[in-house]
Amino acid sequence: MTIAEPTITPLIVPTSIDDDTAAEFRAYGELNRQICDEQVGLPGLALEAAQVLPGWQDDTDSLDRGFVARVDGEIVGMVTISFAQEEEANAGEIDMLVPEAHWGHGIENALLARAEEEARSRGRTVLQLWSLHRPEKTERMLVPRTGWGRVPATPLSDLAESAGYTLEQVERNSEFDLRSDPALLRTALAEANAHAGSEYRIVEWMLPTPPELRAAYAGILARLSTDAPSGEMDFVAEVWDADRVARRDGRIADSGRVVSVAAVQHVPTGDIVAYNELLIGTDHTGVTHQYGTLVSKDHRGHRLGTIVKCANLLRWQALMPESPVVSTFNAEENRPMLSINEKIGFRPVSYAGGWQKKL
Known part of the structure; x- marks a missing residue:
């Protein structure tokens, strides 16, 4: 035809x-x-x-x-x-x-x-x-x-x-089944907190980001473009500051989306060194999207990834009881994050291929 x-x-x-x-x-x-x-x-x-x-x-x-x-x-x-x-x-x-x-x-x-x-x-x-x-x-x-x-x-x-x-x-x-028994998450969170020690503490908020945390949050958001595994994909190092965090929060608020953030703060410095974001649209019976998760390279090995993921999932189960699943994407070479996912109950449902062409 x-x-x-x-x-x-x-x-x-x-x-x-x-x-x-x-x-x-x-x-x-x-x-x-x-x-x-x-x-x-x-x-x-x-x-x-x-x-x-x-x-x-x-x-x-x-x-x-x-x-x-x-x-x-x-x-x-x-x-x-x-x-x-x-x-x-x-x-x-x-x-x-x-x-x-x-x-x-x-x-x-x-x-x-x-x-x-x-x-x-x-x-x-x-x-x-x-x-x-x-x-x-x-x-x-x-x-x-x-x-x-x-x-x-x-x-x-x-x-x-x-x-x-x-x-x-x-x-x-x-995908993670939000209707699953939270006992596994609670156990994993307790073990990770004990391993991390007193130098790290959990901080949680709903967007918009509290003004006093914007600068610290900008620091970890900037690292997502450089610290996450990306192969040879040409991703620019993003420039973040408190104003950009506020702009982003404003766009999310204007869209009607709800975002929960679980982060880990390094007590001696005040830096936010790990974070996890969960997001849903106006239909709270729909899929929840993981918007970003990262542990700063300088603070890996302390189970901070487990802390932010488990803390936010537990929080989200209470906040959004009608949402059935959380969907997330991770690079196949990001074995540490995939291992956390597998341990706490995520299962693979699809894959994405990243293609690149240089002109």
């Missing part, structure tokens, strides 16, 4: 999700959910359009652009591309959203070319793209350059390979 050449236009970013101009952006959220369902059977991986809109409206820390493909007026796919705003940032991160019904007719190729054109026009020299994969073995399994993990080939991975992208990294997507 011959498909007409798609018309590609910029994605309209409305001032409100309820505006007359918001139809495209709402369709973007629905399409993202459809893609996650088709590719791995997990529609809850996608955030709702209303949740991500504030981030699209504020270009201070990250610039987001999208493009919509139509054939005969019907939306047949979209592509988005995000640009970190640090001066040293080289990369653009692409998200390809073409449903199965429209794949294979050149729409995905046209959208990828448009996204790459946008990256070049902004002086970026590196392109990145993530693919989703089911936890299964097929005849053709792909191994990343890190050597850790493997994923089955998919139409999107085939597109990435044909366009000159290299599979750099595999991440594991795991």
Whole structure:
């Protein structure tokens, strides 16, 4: 069957999700959910359009652009591309959203070319793209350059390979059953606290971050871009300060999302040296997303990762009793964090491939 050449236009970013101009952006959220369902059977991986809109409206820390493909007026796919705003940032991160019904007719190729054109026009020299994969073995399994993990080939991975992208990294997507017995979490937390000793203490809050903690929290958030395993993916060292923390908190509040933070503070210095964030949208019966988890390199080996994860999960079970699961992604080479996950009950449900192309 011959498909007409798609018309590609910029994605309209409305001032409100309820505006007359918001139809495209709402369709973007629905399409993202459809893609996650088709590719791995997990529609809850996608955030709702209303949740991500504030981030699209504020270009201070990250610039987001999208493009919509139509054939005969019907939306047949979209592509988005995000640009970190640090001066040293080289990369653009692409998200390809073409449903199965429209794949294979050149729409995905046209959208990828448009996204790459946008990256070049902004002086970026590196392109990145993530693919989703089911936890299964097929005849053709792909191994990343890190050597850790493997994923089955998919139409999107085939597109990435044909366009000159290299599979750099595999991440594991795991889920934790929030309705499970909390006894295991309590035991693991008690043992980890005893191991860590008196130099470390737990601090917890709901966003927005208390003003007196913003500077310390900025310090650990900045480390996520440098201390988390990323293979050869070109991630810029993010610049964080108290003002950026406040801006981020404001965007999250505007989206209606709820975030719980469990952190570990190093008592002698006052530094926050580990943290875990759990996030949910306005539908408290939906999937909870782990937004970030990190232990500073200088403080590893004290079971701080176990402390922040267990403390926040226990807290979340009480806060959000209707949410069924927590979903999280971790690099396959991040064995210490995966070991914590496995010990406390997370199980793998899908995988993601990190692809990169240098222009």
